[in-house]
Amino acid sequence: MTEQKVDLTNCDREPIHIPGLIQPHGVLLVLEASTLKIIQVSNNTGEWLGRSPEDLLGQLLSMLLDEKQMIAIEQCLAGEFESLNPLDLCIRRGSEWICFDGIVHFHDGVVLIELEPQTADDRKNFFGFYQQVRGTITKIQKAPTLREMSQVVVEEVRKLTGFSRVMVYQFDADGAGSVIAEATDHETPYLDLRYPATDIPKQARQLYTLNWLRIIPTSDYQPITLTPPLNPLTGQPLDLSLSVLRSVSPLHLEYLQNMGVAASMSISLIQDQKLWGLIACHHDSPRYVPYSIRTACEFIGQVMSVELANKIANEDLDYKMALKSLQTSFVESLSRSEHLIDGLMQLEGKLLDLVSATGAVIWMGGTPSGELQSNRCHCIGTTPPQSTLPALIAWLKPHLHLNLFHTQSLSALHPRWESDKAIASGLLALEISKVHETYILWFRPEVLQTVSWGGNPNKPVEVQGDGTLYLTPRQSFERWQETVSGCSLPWKPCELEVVAELRSLIVGIILRQADELASMNIELQRSNEELDSFAYIASHDLKEPLRGIHNYANFLMEDYGETLNEDGVGKLQTLVRLTQRMEDLINSLLHFSRLGRAELMRQRVNLNDLVYQVVATLTMARPQNAIEFRIPRALPKVECDKAQINELFTNLISNAIKYNDKPEKWVEIGYVGDIQENAQEEPLHPTVFYVRDNGIGIPKEYIEQIFQIFKRLHGRDEFGGGTGAGLTIARKIVERHGGTIWVESAPNVGSTFYFTLQAEAIA
Amino acid sequence: MTSPVLQTPSLLIVEDSNEDFEALQRFLRRSPMPIPFQRCVNGEQALAFLYRTGNYADPQVAPRPSLILLDLNPPRTDGREVLRRIKQDDNLKKIPIVVFTTSNNPKDIEICYQYGANTYIVKPIDFELLKQSIQQLMQYWFQIATLPEKAED
Numbered sequence: 001m002t003e004q005k006v007d008l009t010n011c012d013r014e015p016i017h018i019p020g021l022i023q024p025h026g027v028l029l030v031l032e033a034s035t036l037k038i039i040q041v042s043n044n045t046g047e048w049l050g051r052s053p054e055d056l057l058g059q060l061l062s063m064l065l066d067e068k069q070m071i072a073i074e075q076c077l078a079g080e081f082e083s084l085n086p087l088d089l090c091i092r093r094g095s096e097w098i099c100f101d102g103i104v105h106f107h108d109g110v111v112l113i114e115l116e117p118q119t120a121d122d123r124k125n126f127f128g129f130y131q132q133v134r135g136t137i138t139k140i141q142k143a144p145t146l147r148e149m150s151q152v153v154v155e156e157v158r159k160l161t162g163f164s165r166v167m168v169y170q171f172d173a174d175g176a177g178s179v180i181a182e183a184t185d186h187e188t189p190y191l192d193l194r195y196p197a198t199d200i201p202k203q204a205r206q207l208y209t210l211n212w213l214r215i216i217p218t219s220d221y222q223p224i225t226l227t228p229p230l231n232p233l234t235g236q237p238l239d240l241s242l243s244v245l246r247s248v249s250p251l252h253l254e255y256l257q258n259m260g261v262a263a264s265m266s267i268s269l270i271q272d273q274k275l276w277g278l279i280a281c282h283h284d285s286p287r288y289v290p291y292s293i294r295t296a297c298e299f300i301g302q303v304m305s306v307e308l309a310n311k312i313a314n315e316d317l318d319y320k321m322a323l324k325s326l327q328t329s330f331v332e333s334l335s336r337s338e339h340l341i342d343g344l345m346q347l348e349g350k351l352l353d354l355v356s357a358t359g360a361v362i363w364m365g366g367t368p369s370g371e372l373q374s375n376r377c378h379c380i381g382t383t384p385p386q387s388t389l390p391a392l393i394a395w396l397k398p399h400l401h402l403n404l405f406h407t408q409s410l411s412a413l414h415p416r417w418e419s420d421k422a423i424a425s426g427l428l429a430l431e432i433s434k435v436h437e438t439y440i441l442w443f444r445p446e447v448l449q450t451v452s453w454g455g456n457p458n459k460p461v462e463v464q465g466d467g468t469l470y471l472t473p474r475q476s477f478e479r480w481q482e483t484v485s486g487c488s489l490p491w492k493p494c495e496l497e498v499v500a501e502l503r504s505l506i507v508g509i510i511l512r513q514a515d516e517l518a519s520m521n522i523e524l525q526r527s528n529e530e531l532d533s534f535a536y537i538a539s540h541d542l543k544e545p546l547r548g549i550h551n552y553a554n555f556l557m558e559d560y561g562e563t564l565n566e567d568g569v570g571k572l573q574t575l576v577r578l579t580q581r582m583e584d585l586i587n588s589l590l591h592f593s594r595l596g597r598a599e600l601m602r603q604r605v606n607l608n609d610l611v612y613q614v615v616a617t618l619t620m621a622r623p624q625n626a627i628e629f630r631i632p633r634a635l636p637k638v639e640c641d642k643a644q645i646n647e648l649f650t651n652l653i654s655n656a657i658k659y660n661d662k663p664e665k666w667v668e669i670g671y672v673g674d675i676q677e678n679a680q681e682e683p684l685h686p687t688v689f690y691v692r693d694n695g696i697g698i699p700k701e702y703i704e705q706i707f708q709i710f711k712r713l714h715g716r717d718e719f720g721g722g723t724g725a726g727l728t729i730a731r732k733i734v735e736r737h738g739g740t741i742w743v744e745s746a747p748n749v750g751s752t753f754y755f756t757l758q759a760e761a762i763a
Numbered sequence: 764m765t766s767p768v769l770q771t772p773s774l775l776i777v778e779d780s781n782e783d784f785e786a787l788q789r790f791l792r793r794s795p796m797p798i799p800f801q802r803c804v805n806g807e808q809a810l811a812f813l814y815r816t817g818n819y820a821d822p823q824v825a826p827r828p829s830l831i832l833l834d835l836n837p838p839r840t841d842g843r844e845v846l847r848r849i850k851q852d853d854n855l856k857k858i859p860i861v862v863f864t865t866s867n868n869p870k871d872i873e874i875c876y877q878y879g880a881n882t883y884i885v886k887p888i889d890f891e892l893l894k895q896s897i898q899q900l901m902q903y904w905f906q907i908a909t910l911p912e913k914a915e916d
Contacts, residue, residue: 536868540836543865547888548782554890555789576890583888594868 016203018237020230021223021247023216025288026116027100028245029061030231030238033111036061036073039232040110042245044224048117050093053227061113064091076104077111086291089115101291108239110231116244116291132160133296137303145318146311150181153279153304157297158183161265161289163281165190168269170277173490174408175200177277204249205275208268210241213298215265216248218286219256223247244291256282263287265294267301271308279304316494323498326354327505334509344440348380354502355428355495357442359383363393365437383443384420391416393439396429403503405429406496408444411486418486421446426488430499432506442499444488528596535593539586546586550579585710588725592709595732600641607635607689610642611669614649618657627657630668636687640737640757648733651726652691652753659751660695668692672754686739686756697747706743707731730755772905774800775828777809777845778863779837783886787832790897798901801828806840809833810848813855827913828858830904833880835864835871843874850879857911861900 022028027048030040037060041053049056049064056063062070072087089102100115136156143149150168158166165184171177175197182191200208208214224247231238240246256264263286267279279301289297330347337343344351344362351360359381377389384392395414399405406428411418426444553575561569608631615629638645649669656667672688698706705711709728730753734741739756774791778784784802791798803809809831812819819825831849835842846862849855859881864871867885875883884900887893904910 540865543886543888544780544783547786547865547886547893548780550888551782551786551890551893555786579888590867598869 015237016201016249017207017241017246018239019223019247019249020226020237022226022240022243022245023218023247024221024224025217026114026245028226028243029056029113029115030226031061031111031113032233033077033106033109036070036111040226040228040238042224043227048098048115049091057227065089073102073104073113077106086116086295088118091115103244103291105242107242108231109233110238112240112243114243114245119288119290130296132156133299136300140300140303140307143311144314146308146315147180149304149307149311151183153300154181154183157267157279157281157300160293160296160300161281161287163263163265163283163287165282167191167280167282168277169195169280171197171275175205180277204252207241208266208275208278209270209273211244212268212270212301213244213265213294214267215244215289215294216253216256217263217288219253219262219264260284265289265297267297268305269301269308270305271312276305276308319494320498323354323494326350327498327501330354330502331505331509334506335512345378351440352381352442355442355491355499356444357381357426357428358445359423359443361389361439361441361443363389363437363439363441365393365439381443382423382445383441384417384424388417388420389441392441393437396439396441397434400429400431402500403431404496404500406491408490409487421486425486426491428491428496428499430503432503433510440499440502444491446485447487447489532593532596535589536597539590539593542586543583546579546582550576550583553579584723585725588723588729589709592725592729592732595644595729595736600644600736602639602641604637605640605642605645606637607645610646611635611649611653614646614653618650618654622657626665627660628664628666630666630670632668632670635669635671635689638687638757641733644733644736645757648730648755649691651730655726656691656693656695656751660693662694664694666694686758688754688756690752690754692750692752694750697749697751698743698745699747700745703743703745707741772798772829772910773826774798774830774832775809775812776800776802776832777804777806777837777842778802778832778834779804780834783834786893787897790894791901794898794901796901796905798905801825805837806842806845808839809837809845810840813849829910829913831858831860832863833860835862835866835875843871843878846875846878846880859904859908859910861904 022042024044027045028040028042029038031037032039037058038056039058041056043053045056046052061073065073069087069089076085076087085103086101087104088099090097090099092098099118101118103114103116105112105114133156136152139152139156140149143152154166154168157163165182165186167179167184167190168181169177170180176194177197177200178194179190179192182189184190226238230236256262259282261282261284263283265281267281268275269277269279279297329350333346334343337346351362352358359379361380361383362378364376377386379386383389395416396405406426407413408426409421410424410427411421417424423445424443425446426442428442428444430440432438432440553572557564557569557572557576564572611631619627619629653667653669657665669691670689672690673685707727707730710724731741734755734757737757738759741753741755743751743753745751776784776787778787788800791800801812803812811817812825813828815822815825833842833846842862842864846860849858849860856879860879861882861884862875862880863884863886865886872883882900884896887896
């Protein structure tokens with residue numbers, strides 16, 4: 001057992017609860033539970049009890065102890081030995097009596113009695129310690145913060161024990177620890193130093209939760225073996241999990257020696273049955289602390305453990321109060337600003353403070369109509385280069401859970417971000433809107449850059465004669481350094497909470513703004529409807545007097561044509577022509593207003609068939625014009641109002657034919673991108689159709705005008721005439737279908753009219 | 764098969780616009796086959812005429828029309844209402860009704876045929892077209908089509 005070599009490669013598996021060894025400052029007796037017969041002892045009984053192991057083995061315990069003491073032990077075994085320990089046990093050694101603190105445990109089928117020799121002043125000081133502890137407990141309870149409580153504890157424990165350095169050591173979620181309080185007379189403070197998780201192996205943590213107190217009076221002690229080496233009842237090594245004398249891992253002793261620690265004591269701090277931290281005591285020369293004082297220290301540790309929840313809650317309370325006030329200013333700023341990004345941008349520093357980040361990115365992707373719109377992003381603090389962000393966002397999307405994603409180590413998740421680990425090891429991402437691709441990202445740097453670490457990175461590696469690396473804290477640190485490279489400090493649960501809350505705040509604001517917009521839209525729709533019906537009634541009623549004028553002008557020509565001169569007849573003819581033109585305009589207006597109100601009859605329409613029909617009808621009407629029609633690939637089937645879409649294509653294609661002065665005219669009808677015809681879900685982006693020509697084009701300054709009703713860019717009789725309502729009607733049809741229409745054009749080159757027939761899906 | 768009894772055809776025009784009425788009158792008079800006609804300026808008057816109430820109590824003043832030319836938007840009782848009332852009256856419903864209106868609203872067209880209108884014509888603004896429409900209308904209803912016997916007096 002003792003021969004097995006333990007090094008850093010296997011220290012996580014070292015069976016430290018069954019070392020088969022004890023520390024030399026006491027004696028271990030192992031008894032068969034039913035008979036209290038001695039079956040195993042430590043090999044230092046001669047030194048402390050004056051009897052060799054061989055003398056003791058197989059004897060009854062009563063050989064060593066008197067009747068009164070035996071009764072005490074039996075009581076102890078029958079009940080709460082913790083409250084009875086230590087027992088005052090005096091054993092005759094030759095002519096003198098030697099008094100011990102006897103610590104009795106029943107574990108794994110055997111009774112363990114550990115005897116630690118009493119020093120002269122132990123007992124009499126006990127009540128003094130009690131008074132001191134009572135004062136300490138009051139101070140612990142009164143301390144307003146975790147840090148202040150920890151400070152009280154380290155000072156009191158130092159006073160009680162006389163250790164030269166007492167620290168409170170707190171573990172983070174990953175097991176790395178940091179010193180949060182320290183009482184020492186040493187020149188070099190350890191306060192705020194961090195230690196890698198590997199400094200305390202897993203199974204040691206387990207034992208820390210079983211035993212609240214652990215003492216090593218001398219770090220360079222010679223361990224004492226047991227006789228026989230194995231538990232004779234089980235044939236296995238003796239389980240020393242609960243033993244106070246249990247020998248320490250050689251690795252740990254080496255660690256202590258490398259730190260210049262000659263004696264140490266640690267008291268566990270437990271919260272929710274988990275090791276939260278330690279009260280760690282160091283001394284630079286050997287130091288023994290009697291059991292009674294240890295009990296007092298353990299009690300302090302237990303009280304502190306109980307108080308932890310309170311103090312942490314208070315700590316969180318302070319943090320949360322700070323976050324709440326930050327949130328308040330967020331809401332104020334965001335609700336004042338018209339656009340989310342403006343509001344967020346004004347918050348710059350606060351956005352970083354919110355989660356203690358060093359960099360943040362506000363990312364606003366495309367808007368529903370704007371696949372073609374470029375992404376907007378705003379960087380605050382230290383962030384990865386903008387060029388890498390689109391890839392990061394794309395990678396991030398499937399990793400979000402409940403709109404959130406966080407990691408301490410981005411580079412571990414994807415090697416692509418290895419190069420940015422110094423500034424962006426930690427990533428916390430919040431999705432505001434999937435459809436609008438709105439995200440807020442927070443970054444934290446690699447932790448090596450930010451925190452001071454325990455251990456001495458500059459201490460050279462010691463190489464032994466046989467070439468193996470000699471175990472030193474330095475090596476331990478290096479190994480650890482490899483494992484935490486590319487890691488940031490972890491994101492705290494309350495930070496994640498505040499970010500999740502931030503999202504609901506932002507969404508709330510967005511929704512409110514959307515509500516306002518919606519009510520404005522309803523108002524607008526109502527006035528549009530009123531306008532539509534006004535146009536309808538007006539145009540209808542206008543027609544009657546118009547027809548009257550028309551008819552009367554004709555009556556005049558019929559009845560008095562003979563008596564009028566040529567000029568008079570010409571003027572009447574002009575009057576008639578004007579009424580005809582006016583009727584055209586009124587009809588267009590009527591048609592337009594009806595489009596606005598007629599119900600859409602959506603059905604599945606094969607656009608390919610429809611467009612071929614439109615082209616056939618148009619070419620039939622203008623047989624003299626040779627036009628090449630191009631349909632590069634079959635158009636898809638679409639849910640739409642067939643009659644209206646027919647009119648839409650008719651308008652766009654006939655415009656394309658009309659406004660063309662090239663000798664070889666062509667019109668191309670197609671669509672952009674891929675079609676997911678049989679997709680289960682409605683596609684996010686609607687199909688973009690286009691009608692392209694090589695016609696006269698539209699000068700840039702008129703592009704906005706072409707969709708306005710009765711706006712014409714050409715003389716009434718140029719390019720075949722028309723009322724100028726065609727494109728207005730086209731736009732109305734597209735809008736009625738929930739889509740948008742826009743145009744790209746270059747004079748003398750041609751125009752392309754793009755349109756969609758459905759709204760962007762909004763998730 | 765008995766041949767239909769020859770009767771004096773007559774026309775009731777429900778039209779509020781004097782100008783439109785004048786145009787109608789002009790073309791009717793010039794028609795190769797002049798048809799006697801009566802005019803009501805609104806729906807209320809038209810119904811009074813048909814039901815012979817008020818000023819129209821005398822059958823001589825209000826003879827049964829062979830055809831009704833109905834404007835859809837006269838003041839007071841609406842043309843649609845007049846149409847509906849006539850087509851719901853067992854005695855009157857056989858009188859063919861030609862809706863003659865400015866409205867080319869599909870809804871109006873739909874509703875008029877639903878109610879039982881026999882023809883729906885959008886008044887053309889073009890002078891020649893208007894003339895042609897009226898002449899063809901008269902020719903169709905009074906020369907080509909066979910009308911039912913007049914409603915009982």
